[in-house]
Amino acid sequence: MKIAIFTDTYYPDVNGVARTLKRLADYLEEHDIACRIFAPKTPSEYVADNLHQFTSLSVFLYPECRLAFPNLSQVKSELERFSPDLIHVATPFNIGLCGSYFAKKMNIPLVGSYHTDFDKYLKYYNLQFLSKYVWKYMAWFNKPFQKIYVPSIETMNQLQQRGFTNLELWGRGVDCGLFHPDYNKLSARMRYNAGNKYLFTYAGRLAPEKDLNTLMNVAATLPDYIKEQVQWIIVGDGPIREELEGIAPDNMIFTGYLKGKRLAEVYSISDVFVFPSATETFGNVVLEALAIGTPVVCANSGGVKHLVKNGVTGFLCEPGNPESFKEALIKLIHNPSLLQSMGREGRSFALTQKWDNILESLVWSYKGVTETGEKIKYA
Template identity: 65%
Template structure:
C-alpha cells in the first residue's frame, strides 16, 4: 500500500493534528509502508526527508499553527504521478487539502479524509459567529467526495451526522504509555520550577481564545483562599493570549511555554490535577496524556473530552465556561487525597487500553476496504 497524505499542518508544528499525523507516519515507517506527505513549509527548522514535499505558505489568521500553502500545481501533479499512490488521505480543509481532492478525482485515486478541528466552535471565540452557516456549507462541500471520513470521537461523529455528513467512521487516538506514566521523579519537577506549594495543577495546550482560558483564570481567582494558598499552577503552551494571560494571572500561576517529550511527561506525572476548560476539542490528546500519567482531569463537559473522562472515576466534567463548577470540582479533589489517588489509578488503567498500534491497524484495514471497493467498481 502506498499512501499520500495532504495536510496543512505537520511536524514540527505543535498541535493535535500534526502530532497525530507524525505518530501515524512513524508507525507507517515501522511497518515498511510507503507514504508521502504533502505539507506547507514552516518558519521553524524542519528535517529533510524523501517522504515529505513542502510548499511555500503563510499562517492562517484564526489558527496560525495551520498554514495556507501556495503549491505549484504542475510540480505537485508530477510528484504525485511519480509516487503513484493507492490512496489519498486529506487531513485539513485548506489549500493543500483542496489539492488532494482535486488530484484524487483527476487521477482516479481512492480518497479518504479526517476531521480534526471544530472550526465552527472556534467562531464564537473570535466574534465571527455570523460565519457559521458559511463554514458548515463549505465543510459539507469539502468533505462530500470522501469515501470515508474519519473522526476522532463519538461526540464529533454525532455532531457531523446532525449536519448531514456521511461515510463517517471513528479513528480514535492512542497514547504512549511508556513515555507518559506516573513514575517520574516528582521532586525533580518541583525543583526545576521552584515549586514549594503542596499541590501542582497543570494546563497544557495552545494559549488561544478557543481554549477558554478566561474560565481557567476565573477558576484560579475564585478558589477558596485556604485551597488557593496550597496550589501552584503550571500553564504549559504558547499562543496569542500568553501576554494578556500572564498580566491577569494570580501570583501562583507560572507560564512555561511549550514543553514536549520527557519534559512534558514529567510535569504531567508530578501534577495532582490536570485542568482543561476547552469546550472545542474534537478529541483532547492532552487529556489522555494526563490520564496515562496517573493524573485526574477536571475538564469541560463538551466535545471529545466528554468521551475520554469517566465522570467521578477518572476525573470530573464541568459545564463549559462555568468557573464555579471547575472551582468546586478542584476543591473537592484537593480535599480528598484518597479519591484523587484512586482516580489517577483508574485513569492510568484506562489509558493502557488505548493502544496506538491497534488504532492504526484498524485505520489501515479501513484504507484497504476503500481501495478494494474502488477497484471492484473499476473492473465490475
C-alpha cells in the same frame, strides 16, 4: 499499499493534528507501507525523505497556522512518480483542496479526516454569523471522501446530524511508555519551585477557543486557603499568552511549549489536570494526563467527555462555568484518597488506548477503500 497524505499542518507544528499525522506516518514506515506527506514549509529546519513542503505564510491572528501555496505541477509530478493507492486529506485548506483535486483528476481513491470543530471556534472570535457558511463549505469539502475519519463518538454524532455520511471512528492512542507516573518528581518540582503545594496544570494552545477565561476566573476566585496551597503551571503558547500573563495570579507559571519527557514530567508532578476547552474533537492532552495517572477536571463537552469517567478518573464540569470547576477542584483537594484512586483508574484506562491497535484498524480501512473500486463523488 502506498498512501499520500495532504495536510496544512505537520510535525514539528505543536497541535493535535500534526502530532497525530506524524504518528501515522511513522507507523506506516515501520510497517513498510510507503507514504508521502504534502505539507506547508515552516520556519523549522525539519526535513524528511517522504515530506514535500510548499511555500507558506502564517495566518493573521493565528500565527501558528500557515497558508500554503502548493505548486500544482510539482504535486502532479510527484504523484505520478509515487503512484499512490489512496490519498488521505486531513485539512480543509489549500493543501487539502490540492489533494482532493488530484484524487479526482488522477482517479485515486480519496478519504478524509475531520479534526477541528471550526464552527465552535467562531463564538470565541465574535464570528458566529459565519456559522452557516462554514458548514456549507465543510459539507462541500467532505462530500467526495469515500470515508471520513472522525476522532470521537461526539464528533460522529454531530456530523451525522449535519447530514454527513461515510463516517468512521478513528480514535487516538497514547504512548504509555513516555507518559508514565514514574518520573523523578522531586527534581521536577524543584524546577518549578512547587515545594509541597498542590499543582494544577493546563496544557494546550493559549487561544480564545480554549476558554482560558474560565480557567483564569477559577484561579482568581478559589478560596484564599486553597490558593495558598496551590501552584498553577500553564504549558503552551499562543496568541493570548501575553494577555494571560498580564492578569495571572502570583501562583501561576507559564512554561511555553513543552514536549516529550519535559511535558510528561509536568503531568507527573501535577495533582490535577484542568482543561476548560469545550471545542475539542478528541483531547490528546487529556489522554496524556490520564496516562500519567493525573485526575482530569474538564468541560463536559466535545471528545473529552468520552475520555473522562465522571467521578472515577476525574470530573466533568459545566462548560464555561467557573463555579463548576472550583467545586470539583475543592472536592479533590479535600479528598487525597480520591485523587489517588482517580490517578490509578486513569492510568488503567490509558493502558487500553494503544496506538498500534488504532492505526492497524485505520490501515485495514484504507485497504477496504482501495478494494471497493468506488467512484469519487464530486457531483
